[in-house]
């Protein structure tokens with residue numbers, strides 16, 4: 001299997017599996033220590049990852065940790081960060097926390113560059129669309145930032161199809177970042193064809209469904225305060241019982257391929273489409289390696305069809321929150 005991917009229509013190449021930084025400081029009820037995360041991400045680079053995903057809204061430390069970690073080999077990696085969510089209150093429904101006006105983006109990009117300790121961002125995503133700003137205006141701002149050398153390429157996350165088409169016609173979009181996994185397949189018939197048509201890379205967020213697909217989280221697992229999984233149906237007894245057939249399928253394939261369930265979940269994605277790039281996150285050294293080594297798991301065409309056929313008969317409790 002091809003172990004690297006071209007990033008949209010740019011001249012950048014990234015590994016087929018990237019590393020998601022969010023969980024170091026967000027969504028799991030913990031802010032990990034800086035020195036541990038720097039060491040972890042340097043290890044990730046040693047293992048082979050060249051694509052790292054962060055965002056300011058994951059906490060001020062998130063971009064800072066990444067910037068420090070990759071400083072010694074900055075040119076060898078592709079850093080993706082984001083703009084558009086300017087306040088934590090977004091997560092509790094405040095739409096005023098969205099801002100993609102030209103003036104705001106100019107401030108946001110400078111703040112990210114400073115925290116990252118770099119003078120350019122390789123891939124700059126609009127994290128969520130701002131209902132107050134037209135896609136053409138955002139794309140125009142991106143074109144200006146590219147021209148100024150502050151960013152090399154741009155993308156969108158959870159944007160509607162029409163929005164993507166309008167923005168792309170002004171300044172080419174290189175990547176979209178949406179949620180995709182065995183329990184979140186809603187984009188297969190919509191965003192996948194769009195990526196094919198426009199030459200866009202599909203970066204899949206939460207590819208392990210927040211760890212669920214590793215089969216290492218049983219019903220009754222206690223989560224820290226602030227860990228979103230405590231409120232997700234998927235991680236409750238009903239969700240786990242309901243998806244038993246799916247987990248049986250994944251674990252059966254794991255045994256057959258001498259791999260782990262997490263590796264099957266990732267290998268299935270990168271085998272499925274040549275433009276898919278999952279970005280699992282982990283704070284554990286052994287899992288950094290385990291996840292990356294999913295690129296060595298070969299799933300044949302007939303095994304992919306077998307999985308597709310089995311999935312088509314399953315009613316799956318999905319994932320609605322990333």
Ligand SMILES: NC(=O)c1ccc[n+]([C@@H]2O[C@H](COP(=O)([O-])OP(=O)(O)OC[C@H]3O[C@@H](n4cnc5c(N)ncnc54)[C@H](OP(=O)(O)O)[C@@H]3O)[C@@H](O)[C@H]2O)c1
Pocket residue numbers: 019020021022023027028053054127157177178204205206207208209210211212214216262279280281282283284287290291322
């Ligand atoms: N654009 C967006 O709006 C958006 C939304 C959500 C996520 N994202 C991006 O996607 C990245 C990944 O998303 P995510 O963290 O939500 O979900 P994920 O990658 O599907 O899962 C991460 C969780 O799974 C655990 N894990 C990772 N590898 C494992 C393994 N091999 N075995 C068992 N458990 C494992 C991690 O815990 P440990 O640390 O304990 O290993 C962590 O709790 C984020 O870092 C972020 O960059 C983007």
